[in-house]
Amino acid sequence: MARPPEADAPLEHSGGGSGHNISPLDHRRSAIFIRPSGLTMRPFSSLFVLIGTLLAAGGYGATFFLSMHFRSLGGSDLDTGLALAAATLGTLVGVLLVGWFAQRIGAARTMALAALCIGFGVAGFALIERISPFSLFPGFLVGLGWGAFCLAAPMSLTERTSNADRGSWFMRFGTVQMAGVGGCPAVAAFAIHSLRWPLTSVLYVIGGLCAVAALLLETFGRISPRSRATPASPVQKRWLREIGAIFRTRAAYPIAMISLCACVFSGLMTFQMSLVQGTGLQAGTFFSVYAVTVVVARWLLARVVIRLHREIATKVLLVMMLLGVAAVSAVPYNAMFHPASAILLGTGYGLVYPTIQTQAVNDSAEMHQPAALTWFVVAYFIGTFGFPAIGGWVLVHMGPHALVALIAACGLAALTLAILQDRHGVKSLSKA
Known part of the structure; x- marks a missing residue:
């Protein structure tokens, strides 16, 4: 993932955007994405969506064990990369299909089906007894489910929350x-x-828990019906055609940045077992510290980051993420760099995702914001599932040091784009 689609989707325009003059017609077009202000989600029904999300996200987390699984079958990290490349294709299909399904069966039920698809994919990996072209199909299923889930989930929450409390629910989610x-x-x-x-x-159990997640999410959709005032799918069908309008604005920078940040995240998480091999350290320690750090950082530091100037916060968090990569390269010299890397990655990546997601939306014209959000999610998936295909080849043919260097290069590229984004803003202001 992951944020992963880590899915803190800020669908509201919060000022300070790209400086576009929004016409009354544009306001009428965007008004369909605004909920009546009186709607609040009941705590009881929210338990179903939050627990279901926790279990479904665990299905994506299971992909971090693919390296271990394929090596046990006589394969290598190349096979891991190919399986996740198939997941990349699956996410793109999922993004294309989620709007169609959400309009017909609702976003909550679409989310439930997506969780079930993730579970089938994870269980499919457990069924593989030897490396073959069929090894790619479970990866496609996981990608299909995760891609649909990360778009259907914010749709479902948007349908059931007001403008005033939506931000807090997205942060919890x-x-x-x-x-x-x-x-x-x-x-x-x-x-x-x-x-x-x-x-x-373990893979079978995780697949079963994804099925439980599907039941919880279906229950959530039944006991917490969406408002009739909100359409079933806020994702515009024209998002592919709107790429030109979006990438002519500053929104292009955060969209490219999240793809590079996702490369850092997926590289360190997917190949964590290979990176610590021979050091006596356990990949489980890294995963545990990372998970705790993300939760603590989002609960304690999110408001601090929001109060900071967004461009400054972005660069600080990207530097922390880069320090996390540097700590990985120092693990062979001191074991303490291992948990330190997880803390830096969890804080930097965990907080930079919602920060630059907000930039991607706010730097777009209001009528293009749903399409910008969709492109942001697609870029995240390309990095999350696409990078392991390249990283696996580098790891097998050039070694772990070359892989860490490649991951660091992606982080540096993201930081460079953050600096260029500021200069683009200054130029735009000077022209105005």
Whole structure:
């Protein structure tokens, strides 16, 4: 993921955007995305969506064990990369299909089906007994489910929350989602190393928990019906055609940045077991510290980051993420750099995701904001599932040091784009 789609979708325009003059017609077009202010979500019904999200996110977290799984079958990290490349294709299909399904069966039920799809994919990996072209199909299913889930989830929350309380619900949702992404591999590592569970059994259990998540999310949709005033799908069908309008604005920078940040996240998480091999350290420690850090950082520091100047906060968090990559390269010299890397990654990446997601939306014209959000999610998936295909080849043919250098290069590229984004803003102001 992951944020992963880590899905803190800020769908409201909060001022300070790109300086576009919004016409009354544009306001009427965007008004369909605004909820009546009196709607609030009941705490009881929210338990179903939050627990369901935690379990479904664990299905994506299970992909961090693919490296271990394919090596046990006689394969290598190249096979891991290919399986996640198939997941990349699946996410793109999921993004394209989610609007169609949400309009017909509702966003909540679409989210439930997506969780079920993730579970089938995870269980499919457990069924693989030898490396073959069929190994790619479970990866496609996981990607299809995760792609649909990360778009259907914010749709479902948008349908059931008011403008006033939507931000807090998105933060809760995103925190639980990231806890599932990092917490599942931590618990799974404990089951494998301490309880001596075989990895295939762990994958079956995670797949079953995704099925439980689907039931919880379906229940959520039934006991918390959406308002009739809100359309079933806020994702415009024209999002592919709106790419030109979006990428002519400053929104292009955060969209590109999240893809690079996702490369850093997926590189360190997917190949964590290979990176610590021979050091005596456990990948489960990294996953545990990362999950705890993300939850604590989002609950305690999110408001601080929001109060800071957004461009400054972005660069500070990206530097922290880069320091996390640097700490990984120092792990062979001191074991303390291992948890330090998880803390830096959890704080930097965990907080920079919602920060630059807000930039992507606010720097777009109001009528293009849903399309900008969709492109942001697509860019995240390309980095999350696409990078392991390249990283696996680098790891096998050039070694772990080359992989860490490649991950660091992605982080540096994201920081460079953040600096260029500021200069673009200054130029735009001078021209105005």
